[in-house]
Amino acid sequence: MTTGLASAQDGIDINERFQQVRKQSLSLVEPLSAEDCALQSMPEASPAKWHLGHTTWFFEQFVLRRYQPDRPWYAEGWDYLFNSYYQSVGPMHARPRRGVLSRPALAEVLAYRQRIEAEVSDLIADRPQDIELSRLITLGLQHEQQHQELLLTDIQHLLWCNPLQPAYRSRPVEPVAGAKGGNELDFVARSEGFAEIGNEGIEFGFDNEFPRHRDWLPAHALGNRLITNGEYRQFIQEGGYRSAALWLSDGWATVQREGWDRPLYWAKDLASSFTLLGEIELDDAAPVCHISFFEADAFARWAGARLPTEQEWEVAAAAQPVRGNFRQRGSLRPLPHQPVRGAVGQLYGDCWEWTASPYVGYPGFKPLAGSLGEYNGKFMCGQWVLRGGSCVSPEDHLRASYRNFFYPADRWQFMGLRLAKDLP
Structure with missing residues (x-):
């Protein structure tokens, strides 16, 4: 390693x-x-x-x-x-x-x-x-x-x-024009087979990215983009936060205890959201953000789909360069994406993507020697893997094998979701 x-x-x-x-x-x-x-x-x-x-x-x-x-x-x-x-x-x-x-x-x-x-x-x-x-x-x-x-x-x-809800940066950098139409969600199929997962050791990697190993991936399909604010609003309006059947038991208990009925930072009227730029109107074409694993999983269930595994995500991402809406772009918020039919896009930047994978060590995982071994390994309990980086991630910090991890109820990070489906 x-x-x-x-x-x-x-x-x-x-x-x-x-x-x-x-x-x-x-x-x-x-x-x-x-x-x-x-x-x-x-x-x-x-x-x-x-x-x-x-x-x-x-x-x-x-x-x-x-x-x-x-x-x-x-x-x-x-x-x-x-x-x-x-x-x-x-x-x-x-x-x-x-x-x-x-x-x-x-x-x-x-x-x-x-x-x-x-x-x-x-x-x-x-x-x-x-x-x-x-x-x-x-x-x-x-x-x-x-x-x-x-x-x-x-x-x-x-x-x-803060009751005044001040902006971190009051004069936003104008982003490149986002999607204006043709933003339909499409699923891109991949046939079953073995895949190489993990860091190859050519570039930097944290210990939790090693060792590189082979995994069997059943036939599946990934959404060609992240789920949007508009799609998530529909989930809310159709009773997503009121239907216990959509939620994992711990997730439903969290919804009831915390009174969740929308993503963190969304206004009650579902029309605006607090960002680093202050309160701004929600863009229906931009990715939904600041949702927990529980919310991402419930949405996927409502949509008749599931969350991708981290292995499925990595195989798709490894075939693409690390490009996206990162901190260097200056938007400081997720932006709309113009998807290409038949291609899995928006894999890097915008929002960390919740996966269906628990955060555990790969087969043969060994933490770093000494005190630095406490960096990742001891947190491999009760957390879930996220992939891809966000609009506040440094672009030169990301790679296809990068594994982020948080507890399933966490949502103050820039967390979103992509759908996946099983194929026969």
Whole structure:
């Protein structure tokens, strides 16, 4: 198994790549105030300030202290504040209480980032041929890109909770024209057969993408695009949230307990939705977003279909380049797609796609050695796999083998769905 080499990233020098990703994180907080960066709107989210500190702690803990074991911590107690879930390296501040960390101040966290960046950059310069160092840096950058997406989704939830519902960015970048017609849902068939699943080891991959292995895929068909707001509204209007027969037992219990009757962020009149750009009119042709696995599964049942397995999704995606509506496009919301009949499209970007696959290890899975083995493997219980990335994912962070995972009731991330069907 490999964790990938930094040199595989478009030939960019590892130090240049390090500086590039770190600057991207800072650019995400530019529209925010210090107060915005300190608040936490729910236990599952984290303050933007904490994301900035934690991604820096990662480099201090797993890079600098690995090469300089006697190096003192940057500041006393910060190893406790910014550890997330790495039990093997020490205790950590409780996740639901990250929002009470008024200190260190944002300016102090930014100074921390600057100092650690300088030390890591010097280390890279001193060890230009160190393959293991390049791998650790690459892992740290991939980890930081995950937190860049989390920072935006957490900020969206925070701003939505504010009665004023302010926009993260008030002047949206105009997107390329979306679908104006001919957006019919079509199913693209694939015959049965064996398929190679998982990361080939040529590019970076997290440990949960390995080992590459053969899976048998029965004959099936995938929807040629994501399900839209208009289609999901029809599900609501036809009683989708009132029909227990459509829901898994835990899903129905969640609907009753939480009072769900529409996707997160949708207005009661089903005409608008809160986004990073503020409240905007729902585009019926754009993908439905911010729905849980339970909601995606219920919709699929209502539509006479099912969710695709992650293997079915990966086989379709592996045949295509990684292109789509990602963060770099600047839309910060899912956009309509003009499907091509007979082709599976919209596989990357817009919304993470819920699959029918539980998050478990592949046959022969082995976590990374040491503390980094806590990164993915210990979460392989009770969660479901999502694929494809979203409109706030960094484009150069995605690949066909990438496996995201969340609990089935989660929906504050950019989560949508695609339909699949069994074929005789």
